[in-house]
Each structure stands twice: as structure tokens, then as C-alpha cells.
Amino acid sequence: MSTIKRYSIYEKSRMPKEGWLQQCFQCGEYTSKLLLFSTAITPRKTKIQEYWVHICGNCEYNISNHILKFIKFNKKCNHYINTKINN
Numbered sequence: 669m670s671t672i673k674r675y676s677i678y679e680k681s682r683m684p685k686e687g688w689l690q691q692c693f694q695c696g697e698y699t700s701k702l703l704l705f706s707t708a709i710t711p712r713k714t715k716i717q718e719y720w721v722h723i724c725g726n727c728e729y730n731i732s733n734h735i736l737k738f739i740k741f742n743k744k745c746n747h748y749i750n751t752k753i754n755n
């Protein structure tokens with residue numbers, strides 16, 4: 669049996685860490701919207717890691733419609749995961 673661990677990606681703010689309202693990772697607007705960015709399974713397959721990113725409706729629309737914005741956003745999220753979460 670695998671357990672699921674959820675991680676949040678968001679712009680640092682003064683909001684409480686576990687609060688549902690966080691700043692959009694792209695523009696800094698407060699939002700409750702979350703997008704499942706990626707999932708990973710640990711080497712022993714005991715844990716599934718889910719990376720959820722806080723993103724406002726506007727930015728979600730932008731990254732869904734502009735490939736370059738999407739690539740940039742992707743890089744930013746991966747960088748966050750590598751440096752702030754899996755470190």
C-alpha cells in the first residue's frame with residue numbers, strides 16, 4: 669500500500685502555511701485554486717508524492733494558451749520542487 673503525500677507550491681507570503689488561500693505562484697494574487705502539477709513515486713514505491721501548485725484562474729488560462737508561458741511555468745515549478753521540497 670502506498671501513501672499519498674501532498675506538497676504545495678506557492679509564492680511565499682504572510683498567510684499561514686496550511687491555509688487554503690495562498691498567493692498565485694505566477695503573479696502573486698491570492699487564490700484558492702490548486703492545480704496538480706505532477707506526481708512522483710518514491711523508489712521503494714511506498715509513497716506517492718503529489719505536487720499541487722497554487723495558481724489563479726487568469727494565470728491558468730495564460731499558461732494553457734501560451735506554450736512559452738507554459739514552459740517557463742514548468743521550469744519554475746520544477747525548480748521549486750528541486751530546491752525547496754526535495755532538498
Ligand SMILES: [Zn+2]
Nearest residue numbers: 692695724727
Ligand atoms: Zn496568477
